[in-house]
Each structure stands twice: as structure tokens, then as C-alpha cells.
Amino acid sequence: MEENSQKHLAGRRNFIKGVGLTVGGTMLSSPLFGFIPGDMGWGEGNSKQKKLGIALVGLGRYSTNQLAPALQETKNCYLAGIVTGSPSKAEAWKKKYDIPEKNIYNYENFDKIAENQDIDIVYVVLPISMHAEFTIRAAKAKKHVICEKPMAINEEEAQRMVDACNANGVQLAIGYRLHFEPFNKRVMELGQNEVFGKVQSIEAINTSDMTGGSLDVWRLDKERAGGGPLMDLGIYCVQGAIYTMGKPPVAVTAQFGEVTHPAYFREVEQSISWKMEFEEGVIADCKTSYADENGKSTLEGQAENGWWRLDPAYVYEGKKGQTSKGKMDLPNIYEQVRQMDGQAESFRNNEKSIVPGEMGVRDMKILMAIYESAKNRGERIEIQY
Template sequence: MKNDKNYNHGRRKFIKGVGLATGGAALSSPLFSFMSAAAGDIGNPAKKLGIALVGLGRYSTNQLAPALQETENCYLAGIVTGSPAKAEAWKQQYDLPEKNIYNYNNFDEIASNEDIDIVYVVLPIAMHAEFTIRAAEAKKHVICEKPMATTAEEAQRMVDACNTNGVKLAIGYRLHFEPFNKRVMELGQNEIFGKVQSIKAADSSDMTSGSLDVWRLDKERAGGGPLMDLGIYCVQGAVYTMGKPPVAVKAKFGEVTHPAYFRDVEQSVKWEMEFEDGVVAECETSYADPEEKKLLYGEAENGWWKLDPAYSYEGKKGETSEGKMDFPNVYEQVNQMDSQAESFRNNQESIVPGEMGVRDMKILMAIYESAENGGKRVEIQY
């Protein structure tokens, strides 16, 4: 997202009051509805929960930390970084106490820090499992950025670790907390225009004019290419349009036209997600698309809807066959973290729990399996 790279949301005012505690239409499928935690002590509703950001890259710097200056249920309490220079800069900028600053080696000492209630893992994907599990063992609730892990098995271990240690796990699916995508959930799941007939989704960027030395182009650190980083939005968009996951996928990798960049990960991939009632979602993602598509489109029996852009941090636009969607562009990271903190504080599951992340990893792995086998139809076992 070129226009988002250096944008500091802390310099703008956003509307925060849109759906802090809910994520849109009620999701009745077992893969969307999760039981509340077993009876236990209900947290203090007045307490703001302290969040420690693990990894101080662009997303933490430009979106999450500024958002935490505006949240009502949580605040920036600490940081975890391998860079002493960043640690000092953040300490000064956010007036953080020295005892709340950690590195990757002494991270486990966070267990004794009562200021920190939630650990937000914002690291390269291959590091998600390690630090989610370590946070769980430190008895801290966890928010983990998407995609959840590099494999479905790894994702399940993360869920198991949180369950074993009695803490909650949520995924950083911010689009469940903003009005345009929430409206798509309603339109599709509540059949406002009749039954959904088809879906199109695309999320792409252009990485071919930048550095070759970025973790997203390294399969060991990223787990894959644009499918992992951007395609997850298409998977999510199609699934929350339907209110249920696909039963099968078919996929093919695109031609590699920039081999210097894509020695290790795919340049692009197109895939179809087949739902049990015959609806097909046509999806695509790329790291070499100068158009930088951000589309989510649905067609039903009696109408249609479109978000374009659908996935950017700001500037979302939407319309239906009945006219333009009239929603504010909210500061969705504020809404996301406030909602997740509230659910943790009340000993409840987030609307985007770890189990949802596991489900999505199974879909991503099936897409890769199909593409690696020339487009073979792959049924997904949940």
C-alpha cells in the first residue's frame, strides 16, 4: 500500500465510535461463533489493559502505537525490540519506564510485569508462533498479526498454548472493526439482496522497485509470498461475505516476470474458493501489480456490492446496486484493540479468535497445495 507506508495516523482525527465491541453481522456458523470462557473472575471494567508491542517495524510505528494513544480500553505499556536505538527512541517518545522495555532474549521476564496484560506480536510471520507461545507461558493475553503462522499445525500449537495457560488469543483482523467490511458481512450473510451468487476479491501491491533485502521476499521468514501477506485479505473477505468457509480450492501460480525479486516466494497466484452451495469466489494476489488492486465484490440474486479500496488503512469506498455506502472511515486499529482488550478484560473470546486464524491457515495451505499441483482441486478438512 504505497500511500500507507509513511502515514502516521496519530496526526489525524478519526471516528472511533463505530462498533467497538462488535464485528458486524452475527456469525452463526460454528467456525465463527465461539463459546465464552469458562466461569471465572470478571475483570475490572474500569481498568485499561497494558499492551506491549513485540516488534517495532512500520506497522507498530505508524499505526499501532499512535492508535494506542486514542484507545479507551488499553494503552501502550511496553515494547519488545532487538534494537537498542529503537528502544531508546520509543522510551523517550512514549515516556515508557525502563522496566517495561524488553529484548527478544529477556522477553520471558515479562511474566512478572503487572503493567503488561496483553502482548501484541507484530513480527515477521515465522516468529509469530514462538512469541505467541512464550507470551502465553508468561500468562499474558495475545494479539497476533495476520497471517497467524506459517502452517496450520503451527497455528494450532499457538491456540493450544494459550488454552493450556488460560489466556486469550486474538488475530489482528482489523477489517472486522470497520463499517464498510461489516456492511459486506451483513449484505452477504443476511441475504439483503438475496442469496450470494459470486464473489471477486483482489489484493496486490508492487514490490519490484524497492529493495531485495526485505523479509516478505524471504520464504523462511514470511512463510510464502503475496498469498500470505495480501491474499489473506481475499480469503477473509470471501469467507465473511458468505459467513462460512469454503469446502475446496483450485489455484495456479502466475508467471514470474521479475526473477530477481521472486527467487524464493511466488510472484502472484490466482485461486477459486468453492463454497458448499456452489458459490465460487475468484481471487488473486500479486507482489508485482502496478495497479495495486484492493477489491471485494459480491453479486447476489437481486443486487451487488463493491468495496474498492476494501483493505487499505484509510480511504475505503463502497457502493451497492442501490447507491453509495455512506460510512465514515474510522481508525480501525483503535476499534480493533479496544474491542479485543474489552473481550480479554471480561474473560470472553474475541470476535476474531485464534481458531479463526487456524481456519484461515488451512485455507492458505490448501491454496498452495493446489497451485503446486497444477491447479488440482483440494478439499479442505477443518
């Protein structure tokens, strides 16, 4: 589930339409690597086609501050329903968004959503330990699914989610919003198209500070979160390195950082650093932490004839980028609008999303390999796909 402390900008921002990011060369065609030739994955859609109804499952900060407001601006989908265990939240959302009573569910009666023709897509925005259950239940209800990242607690659980959606003839996409926004799409082009020659090295850092606040948060509970900052923040680094290269790593090595706040990090890691090894020897150096008071969000690439850097790279708003040729003159967009419109369009057309469930399974395999290496004091773990 995606959630951070960044405040939602006051007022609604104008939706910025597709920006062309064309560069000569041949792009990789697999959605698993983040770029499809001729398709920026931004889904402008056709206004004459039916808008798909989305039900948000879990009404925490991300649903409240990002997804629900975004669904007031989307062209291919709209907020049709909600699923929550809180009656007070249900009543407040019902009034705020004019949601019909018949489109409001709790976690016990959720399966009745199968009978609701207003709802085409279920967006799972829950603690990670609940992703598999509600994705599989949604699939059995014959609803398409968007599941927040990271996809699951482990690879096996993630695969069950994909299998359930396939068995029920519905699509599954992961909430990887950065595949739909200009700065990270530009990085995909620079790396995959070898605009500055072959990539030589990558650095990705994503950190935050969870110390000083409450100890009673699900992200510090291994049973609910599956792990610590690697699962929540490090997944962005894994993704960033992969879509820079256009291919997954062949091996990883990792080590846990020192625990300086033991009261907070009794169950999950405080920090972890790792290297992702790609074919031809390219290394991505990555780091994530829940105890960095400065909070970093960067993605860098060094190639034969130039370099690029996003800073910040993964935040919801305010991205900046530059290359050895100068500043990236690109717009900051409402990413969740672009993401959900693109995913809804692929569902409507019965096409595989550019961020499909299989991508989530791949990434879970990598995250588990990183943990295995760290637990074994930096042992090199080769990854089989």
C-alpha cells in the same frame, strides 16, 4: 505481520464512535464467520474499568505508524511496554511515549515479562516465522496475545499457538482489523443476511508492487515469510470471501502466475490466483500479486437481486463502497483503535474474541490448500475442518 507502504495521515484523527448497521434477518453467531448478533465487536468499553496494558513486540512500520499512535486514543488499553532487538529504537520509544525502563524488553529477556503486572496483553508484530515462538512464550508468561496476520507459517504451528494459550488460560486473537470497521462489517451483513438474496459470486483482489526496491526484505524470504503475496495480501481475500458467505469454503483450486521479475521472486511466488468453492456452488475468484504497479484492493459480491463493491477494501484509510442501491454512506474510522479496544474488552471480560486464534488456524488450513493446489497445477483440493 501487517505492514504496507501507505503513509499514516498527519495528525490524529477523531475517533468515530459506533455506527449502527442494522438490517433485518438472522445473523450467524459464530465468531469464526465475522458477525455476532447484537455485537458489532467495536468495544466502547467502560471507563471505570481498568485499562489493559499492551506491549508491542517488534517496532517496525506497522507498530510505529499505526499501532503506537492508535494506543494513544484507545479507551480499553494503552501502550505499556515494548519488545525490540534495537537499543536505539528502545531509547527513542522510551522518550516519545514515556515508557518506564522496567517495561522495555529485548528478545532474550522477553520471558521476564511474566513478572510485570503493568502488561496484560502482548501484541506480536514480527515477521511471520517468529509469530509462534513469541505467542507461545507470551502464553507461558500468562499474558493474553494479539498476533498479527497471517497467524503462522503453517497450520500445525498455528495449532500449537492456540494450544499454548488454552493450556495457560489466556486468550488469543488475530490482528484481523477489518472485522471492526464499518465497510467490511456492512459486507458481512449484505452477504450473510441475504439482503439482496442469495450470494451468487464473489471477487476479491489484493495486490501491491514490491519490485524496484530492495531485495533484502523479509517478505521475499520464504523462511521468514512462509510464502509470498498469498500469505501477506491474499489472506484478506480469503477472509473477505468467508465473511461475505458466513462459512468457509469446501474446496479450492489455484495456479501460480508468470514470474516476470525473477530477481525478486526466487523464493516466493510473484502472484497467484485461486477459486474458493462454497456450498451450493458459489465461487469466489481471488487474486494477489507483489508485482502490480497499479495496486488493487477490491471486494465484490453479486447476489440474486443486487450487488456490492468495496474499492478500496483492505487499506488502512480511505475505504469506499457502493451497492446496486447506491453509495455506502459509512465513516472511515481509525481501525486499529477500534480493533484493539474490542480485543482488550473481550480479554478483560474473559470472552472469546470475534477474531480468535481458531479463526487463524482455519485460515492457515485454507492458505496451505491453495498452495497445494497451485503446486499441483490447479488440482481441486477439498478442505476438512
